[in-house]
Amino acid sequence: ETGVTxxxxxxxxxxxxxxxxxxxxxxGHNTVSWYQQALGQGPQFIFQYYREEENGRxxxxxxxSGLQFPNYSSExxxxxxxxxxxxxxxxxxxxxxLTDTQYFGPGTRLTVL
Amino acid sequence: xxxxxxxPQSLIVQKGGIPIINCAYENTxxxxxxxxxxxxxxGPALLIAIRPDVSEKKEGRFTISFNKSAKQFSLHIMDSxxxxxxxxxxxxxxxxxxxxxxxxxxxGTKLSxxx
Numbered sequence: 001e002t003g004v005t006x007x008x009x010x011x012x013x014x015x016x017x018x019x020x021x022x023x024x025x026x027x028g029h030n031t032v033s034w035y036q037q038a039l040g041q042g043p044q045f046i047f048q049y050y051r052e053e054e055n056g057r058x059x060x061x062x063x064x065s066g067l068q069f070p071n072y073s074s075e076x077x078x079x080x081x082x083x084x085x086x087x088x089x090x091x092x093x094x095x096x097x098l099t100d101t102q103y104f105g106p107g108t109r110l111t112v113l
Numbered sequence: 114x115x116x117x118x119x120x121p122q123s124l125i126v127q128k129g130g131i132p133i134i135n136c137a138y139e140n141t142x143x144x145x146x147x148x149x150x151x152x153x154x155x156g157p158a159l160l161i162a163i164r165p166d167v168s169e170k171k172e173g174r175f176t177i178s179f180n181k182s183a184k185q186f187s188l189h190i191m192d193s194x195x196x197x198x199x200x201x202x203x204x205x206x207x208x209x210x211x212x213x214x215x216x217x218x219x220x221g222t223k224l225s226x227x228x
Contacts, residue, residue: 042202042218057217090156100145100214104156
């Protein structure tokens with residue numbers, strides 16, 4: 001059984017650009033949540049996808065968007081990057097309806113210059 | 114509004130000591146309280162979790178104590194080892210519709226265990 005995987009590991013972008021981050025959920029998990037973790041802070045909830053639909057969103061602007069695919073993998077897209085978007089982006093998967101336990105991937109470190 | 118407050122920010126203990134990390138929450142609708150361990154450059158790893166219907170839960174060297182009336186919960190690490198040196202996060206969530214168990218995290222406690 002494979003765990004949650006994320007790609008790429010690191011990414012450097014400039015202000016105003018767009019970025020796409022990818023996540024493969026743990027085998028059998030149908031729910032994916034995305035979190036942003038700024039340096040020295042706890043993760044903050046961005047949004048969650050369940051069966052390809054957005055199912056809950058945190059306090060993030062619309063330029064943060066996502067997708068979930070039929071195989072339950074997911075993408076996080078961020079448009080018009082700002083310096084404050086520099087952070088570790090974490091994906092977590094869970095098996096909805098049976099447990100609220102979330103398992104995190106290693107994250108993607110995004111640096112915006 | 115910070116819904117989960119964690120303390121202390123950092124903690125140094127000797128090997129074999131029992132570090133205690135505390136968290137307090139505000140939202141009484143929270144019904145699931147996990148603790149995560151995070152090493153530098155890695156994602157958070159689930160350690161142990163508790164629900165409000167029990168006051169204590171033990172898994173190996175890790176124990177959660179839960180006080181529902183005070184809206185507080187804490188993590189105790191028995192016989193701490195240098196390998197336990199990491200950042201620990203408490204979190205809380207509530208079910209709200211299909212699959213919506215978004216986690217609200219504390220700010221983290223950096224634990225250093227000295228040999």
